[in-house]
Amino acid sequence: MFQPMPKDARVYVAGHAGLVGSAVVRRLRAAGYTDILTATRRELDLRDQGAVNVWFENNRPDYVFLVAGTVGGILANSTRPAEFIYDNLMIHGTVVEASHRTSVTKLLYLGSSCIYPRHATQPITEEQLLTGPLEPTNEWYAVAKIAGIKLCQAYRRQYGSDFISAMPTNLYGPNDNFDLASSHVLPALIRKFHDAKQSGGDAVEIWGTGSPMREFLHVDDLADACVFLMENYSDDSHINVGTGVDLSIRELAEKVRDIVHPSARLVFDTSKPDGTPRKVLDVSRLNDLGWSPSYDLDRGIRTTYQWFIEQQAKQSSLRGMSEA
Numbered sequence: 001m002f003q004p005m006p007k008d009a010r011v012y013v014a015g016h017a018g019l020v021g022s023a024v025v026r027r028l029r030a031a032g033y034t035d036i037l038t039a040t041r042r043e044l045d046l047r048d049q050g051a052v053n054v055w056f057e058n059n060r061p062d063y064v065f066l067v068a069g070t071v072g073g074i075l076a077n078s079t080r081p082a083e084f085i086y087d088n089l090m091i092h093g094t095v096v097e098a099s100h101r102t103s104v105t106k107l108l109y110l111g112s113s114c115i116y117p118r119h120a121t122q123p124i125t126e127e128q129l130l131t132g133p134l135e136p137t138n139e140w141y142a143v144a145k146i147a148g149i150k151l152c153q154a155y156r157r158q159y160g161s162d163f164i165s166a167m168p169t170n171l172y173g174p175n176d177n178f179d180l181a182s183s184h185v186l187p188a189l190i191r192k193f194h195d196a197k198q199s200g201g202d203a204v205e206i207w208g209t210g211s212p213m214r215e216f217l218h219v220d221d222l223a224d225a226c227v228f229l230m231e232n233y234s235d236d237s238h239i240n241v242g243t244g245v246d247l248s249i250r251e252l253a254e255k256v257r258d259i260v261h262p263s264a265r266l267v268f269d270t271s272k273p274d275g276t277p278r279k280v281l282d283v284s285r286l287n288d289l290g291w292s293p294s295y296d297l298d299r300g301i302r303t304t305y306q307w308f309i310e311q312q313a314k315q316s317s318l319r320g321m322s323e324a
């Protein structure tokens, strides 16, 4: 079933500035693709069907990586439900519709492991979609992400479009969001331990009980899997992307502490939500196709922390220049 994306294909990465989109662009460049199409938010509001149609007519992509969206961690998901459902529903709808109208060769849509029921059997197989109630802290986002899967299936069934869906586990890596109000746990922990070290503090606050279990995939592995799936997968069903290995939030916090600020103490704030108790994906379908990740979590945390430090240094030198 291997169908290579020709190296001269016009490839649109919707959401190129984000964690995932920037990794997909890096991966495509490294593989020799030169006609990579991107559009900033200012150039194109992906929630506007008219604007998206015009952009597709003018730019005529052959392949589309639909990795754009409004995303965030547990707090952002539970406090900004309208943005999470509206933005994502609209973005998925406009890009899928415009891809159909302009006869895009293939589209890959990226969902999230929060589509599965809160009490799904672990590890979570693809078949468990829509078999039980969702986790309340992110049900708005999850509903939009489920709608994205259904959009791809509907266009495939009605029009024969080659639109596929991949469901990644929790992601992290360079270009992640380190803002504590909206970030996911891994970048939040890097920032908190780093800030404590800088300020000479030793207590670092961890939200919740520390007992929830999560799986983490480096975004460069995800980008590699997305290109692999574009070339090797064409099916109605969505497919899980992850490592198949999880750990508790406490264990994750200890790992980050050991790398960033070994003498720090963990303090659990149990007034903050835990979210879903466990979320580890069954990745046997993807493994059977011949793909597996390359990063282990320790290397991933170390390299992400290195990236974070470099960004901090760049920002402070820019501040220095603007103050001079």
Ligand code: GFB
Residues within 6 Å of the ligand: 072, 073, 074, 075, 077, 112, 113, 114, 137, 138, 141, 142, 169, 170, 171, 183, 184, 185, 186, 188, 189, 205, 206, 207, 208, 212, 214, 249, 272, 273, 274, 275, 276
């Ligand atoms: O990564 P996270 O925000 O998202 O939180 P989810 C994972 C776990 O880490 C939760 C705990 O149990 C949090 O309470 N945690 C501990 C922290 N300290 C912190 C912290 O400082 N910041 C954050 N953010 N968490 C999201 C969904 O769920 O996962 C999205 O809300 C999406 O919809 C995403 O699916 C992948 O794994 O709980």
